[in-house]
Amino acid sequence: MADPRPWPDAATRLAAVIGWPVGHSLSPAMHNAAFRALGLNWAYLALPVPPDRVVESVRGLAGAGCGGLNVTIPHKVAVLGACSAVSPAVAAIGAANTLVPDGAGGFRADNTDAAGFLRALDECAPLHLDGAEVLLVGAGGAARAVAFALRGRGARVRVANRTPARAAELGDPVGFSPADLDRAAGRAALVVNATSLGLGRDDAPPELPLAGLGPGQVAYDLVYRPGGTPWLAACAARGARTVDGLEMLLHQGAAAFAQWTGAEPPLAAMRAGLAVRT
Ligand code: NAP
Secondary structure: OOOOOOOOOOOEEEEEEEOOOOOOOHHHHHHHHHHHHHHOOEEEEEOOOOOHHHHHHHHHHOOOOOEEEEOOOOOOOHHHHHHHOHHHHHHOOOOOOOEOOOOOOOOEEEOOOOOOHHHHHHHOOOOOOOOEEEEEEEEEEHHHHHHHHHOOOOOEEEEOOOOOOHHHOOOOEEEEOOOHHHHHHHHOOEEEEEEOOOOOOOOOOOOOOOOOOOOOOOOEOOOOOOOOOOOHHHHHHHHEEEEEEEHHHHHHHHHHHHHHHHOOHHHHHHHHHHHHHO
């Protein structure tokens, strides 16, 4: 029988993701599934916020009692100007993806991408990272979170990026030619794609390393799409263990959910919510 109670009601708490654009986000499906699974009277929306309205929007949402925010491209740095405090992860990475009420009418900023990245790795392809060499392809915001996470575990991070100057800012730089990438991948225990390459292609992007990869190594793609990315499929075909970006999305979301609600995140329900959308 259908639940007769009206929803949302006057006690419903709001959580949301802000971005520009944000209509593609999978976070509403994932978080609303979690709220339903635990019987929490919360609702999660995707709010398109233009770049020139970020600070006033965040302050307004905090003032209106919003229970938590996620932040996506291109606002991960700009939101810091509207927050009362930042976590050590935000201080190191320089960007936030999660805002949590500070108890005084504002938000404090956190970055759960780093913790989500590691949790997905630990669950899908456990690896001893202390002293291990990692090839990180990409040097944007997500790559900064990944580099922070990996260094926290003692990994040696080598960075390859289309724009070499950005690679050098983030770690020990590697050339971006196919030969450079395959050589570096061959020496790495873990290879991470933190570029946006691979989203719209049906074959593995030639810019990403492949020939150097094989059994005993792990390939981790931050990009996610239905059925997995072609690069990850090609790595698996060569015998590498793989980690799908959807698992990172799940665990960064779970870490945010726990901070907003104080509840243990219902991972199975969140995974099912993502599966409906992908
Ligand atoms: P970003 O800050 O815009 O950085 C984009 C990166 O991709 C840069 O390193 C850029 O290189 C590189 N790139 C873009 N187009 C390229 C091309 N045609 N050839 C070579 N390199 C190219 O974006 P971001 O926030 O770091 O996000 C990167 C990816 O990670 C996105 O696909 C995003 O969806 C994904 N992501 C996934 C999760 C998850 O939970 N799974 C979380 C965060 C992000 P240049 O420096 O040369 O421009």
